[in-house]
Amino acid sequence: MNPYKIHIVQDSETWESFVSSHHRxxxxxxxxxxxxxxxxxxxxxxxxxxxxxxxxxxxxxxxxQFLGKSIWVSPFGPVIAKEDRELYNELIxxxxxxxxxxxxxxxxxxxxxxxxxxxLIEFIKSKKFLCIPKGQIYLLGRPKNIVRLDISPDPETIFxxxxxxxxxNIQIAQKNNIGIRQGFGDGLDMNQFYRMLLDTAARKKFPxxxxxxxxxIKECMIDKGYGEIFWGVHENIPVALVLVxxxxxxxxYMYGAMDEKYKHTRASHLLHWKIILWAKDQGVTLYDLxxxxxxxxxxxxxxxxxxxxxxxxxVVYKYTSDWWYPVSSLGLSLWFRGVDWIDKIRRFYTSKxxxxxxxxx
Numbered sequence: 001m002n003p004y005k006i007h008i009v010q011d012s013e014t015w016e017s018f019v020s021s022h023h024r025x026x027x028x029x030x031x032x033x034x035x036x037x038x039x040x041x042x043x044x045x046x047x048x049x050x051x052x053x054x055x056x057x058x059x060x061x062x063x064x065q066f067l068g069k070s071i072w073v074s075p076f077g078p079v080i081a082k083e084d085r086e087l088y089n090e091l092i093x094x095x096x097x098x099x100x101x102x103x104x105x106x107x108x109x110x111x112x113x114x115x116x117x118x119x120l121i122e123f124i125k126s127k128k129f130l131c132i133p134k135g136q137i138y139l140l141g142r143p144k145n146i147v148r149l150d151i152s153p154d155p156e157t158i159f160x161x162x163x164x165x166x167x168x169n170i171q172i173a174q175k176n177n178i179g180i181r182q183g184f185g186d187g188l189d190m191n192q193f194y195r196m197l198l199d200t201a202a203r204k205k206f207p208x209x210x211x212x213x214x215x216x217i218k219e220c221m222i223d224k225g226y227g228e229i230f231w232g233v234h235e236n237i238p239v240a241l242v243l244v245x246x247x248x249x250x251x252x253y254m255y256g257a258m259d260e261k262y263k264h265t266r267a268s269h270l271l272h273w274k275i276i277l278w279a280k281d282q283g284v285t286l287y288d289l290x291x292x293x294x295x296x297x298x299x300x301x302x303x304x305x306x307x308x309x310x311x312x313x314x315v316v317y318k319y320t321s322d323w324w325y326p327v328s329s330l331g332l333s334l335w336f337r338g339v340d341w342i343d344k345i346r347r348f349y350t351s352k353x354x355x356x357x358x359x360x361x
């Protein structure tokens with residue numbers, strides 16, 4: 001008799017009691033991130049694997065309609081120790097059974113597979129998942145290259161590991177009397193956050209979501225204690241901002257923006273240093289600086305992002321592409337065809353619409 005049972009979890013307390021305390025805790029699998037995406041049309045399905053009435057594994061799946069059917073995505077799922085193949089097998093089999101019962105078109109997850117996780121990769125392949133790079137960015141996909149900074153050492157040790165340029169820029173910001181404010185209030189609100197983010201997006205030519213998405217983040221993550229916004233202020237003028245999430249023992253650098261007129265103040269550099277000190281006071285041990293471009297040669301697109309983050313002396317983690325299970329081969333094929341159109345819309349949005357909106361404000 002199989003000792004494992006599958007349960008669909010509805011309440012936050014049951015879910016968070018397991019996920020938030022797990023050594024692989026990630027905000028993408030948190031109850032409150034599921035609630036955030038729910039406001040954008042996704043439906044969270046939270047599967048818990050139990051043994052002796054105790055949760056031993058979990059996977060949050062986000063469901064959405066496409067061509068009259070459902071598509072399933074589980075970012076950073078499942079929440080299970082990588083080396084525990086028995087639990088992996090039980091939860092994968094259970095999720096695939098549910099996917100077939102719901103007649104979903106396809107099921108995508110990333111399994112947190114590093115490129116050198118050879119045993120885990122072969123195990124996932126044995127479950128008929130396909131490692132396909134195309135189109136993952138539009139379905140809550142994670143970057144293939146992620147940089148993370150260990151902030152468990154004392155502040156002096158962390159600071160000494162920074163590049164000379166980063167240390168100098170932090171000192172320049174301090175000499176420019178950059179003040180640090182935390183949260184909203186005192187004239188700093190979501191609209192001001194969004195204006196600065198739009199301006200930065202127009203300069204850097206990257207897409208940015210609608211304002212309602214960030215309002216959902218504030219309501220479901222920041223107001224619940226799982227995120228915070230930090231402002232760099234020069235002579236009472238907000239000149240830079242950083243939005244981070246905090247979950248378990250990790251913080252994530254989610255969004256950053258800078259007023260180009262005050263770039264010389266180096267406020268962004270000081271902001272990150274102050275965030276690290278704040279995070280340490282919260283018991284955090286890891287700063288996830290998120291993605292860097294796969295091509296990091298000088299002059300290539302995104303090199304500036306890589307150059308900024310590498311000054312913190314983080315560790316680079318290289319992941320495989322996401323994993324797709326084609327419950328319906330036709331549905332997956334239609335999705336990939338649709339991605340080509342999405343690419344065209346995204347390029348138009350990035351190169352034409354964002355700069356136009358920025359000029360019209």
